[in-house]
Amino acid sequence: FKRAHRGYFSPDGTKLALEDDYEVRIVETKTGKVICKLKAPTKFTSWFAFTKDWEKVAVSFFTGIGEKRPSKVKVILMETSTCKEIKTLYHREIKGTGLGLSFSGDGKKLFLVGGFLRIIDVESGKDETLYEMDSFPEGYEPMNNLLSSDGKWLVIYAARFVPPNTFPALYVMDLENGERRLLSKNDEIREFEFSRDSKLLITYG
Numbered sequence: 001f002k003r004a005h006r007g008y009f010s011p012d013g014t015k016l017a018l019e020d021d022y023e024v025r026i027v028e029t030k031t032g033k034v035i036c037k038l039k040a041p042t043k044f045t046s047w048f049a050f051t052k053d054w055e056k057v058a059v060s061f062f063t064g065i066g067e068k069r070p071s072k073v074k075v076i077l078m079e080t081s082t083c084k085e086i087k088t089l090y091h092r093e094i095k096g097t098g099l100g101l102s103f104s105g106d107g108k109k110l111f112l113v114g115g116f117l118r119i120i121d122v123e124s125g126k127d128e129t130l131y132e133m134d135s136f137p138e139g140y141e142p143m144n145n146l147l148s149s150d151g152k153w154l155v156i157y158a159a160r161f162v163p164p165n166t167f168p169a170l171y172v173m174d175l176e177n178g179e180r181r182l183l184s185k186n187d188e189i190r191e192f193e194f195s196r197d198s199k200l201l202i203t204y205g
Helices: none
Strands: 006-009 015-019 023-028 034-039 045-050 056-065 070-079 085-093 100-103 109-113 116-121 127-132 140-147 153-162 165-174 180-184 191-194 201-204
Touching: 015 045, 045 100, 056 085, 056 100, 085 116, 109 140, 116 140, 140 191, 153 191, 165 201
Parallel strands: 100 140
Antiparallel strands: 006 015, 015 023, 023 034, 045 056, 056 070, 070 085, 100 109, 109 116, 116 127, 140 153, 153 165, 165 180, 191 201
């Protein structure tokens, strides 16, 4: 597969979602045939996340370009089988450079990170701000997040940029009481995922 920055398998392994700067493609794993694809409105594609049943996918795009970094972001919800857009969930200015997405287990809420941490109600589109970027240590920007399958924990990936180096940090938030604590500042961490029982967090670079 060419021009793919990230890839995600469907739960049954029969489909693969591929993302690059210009589009999101849903392909058949066995044949490589493209089922459908969504063109990005600009070349700046940031992230995407699937509901647990893989019927819907949220995709984020940078749509406004400032002097030094993208200034606006758009998050849309689309059908995985057709790549047809269902609705726009979010379209506003952002403070940071990253934009991580993750769905709750029931697919009713979308967790959004982009210089802030917000929870979006998928049905109504209403959102609630939990944290602004200013609440993180100086120089660190929240860039990605991952919700545990039991819905109790939210891991937040933040990074501080000192060119040419990146200094990452992982935080975990208890969604029952809102408390947040530092998990790791390992420079080699780039990806992470929960175990099926949500008791372990697996990290790798």
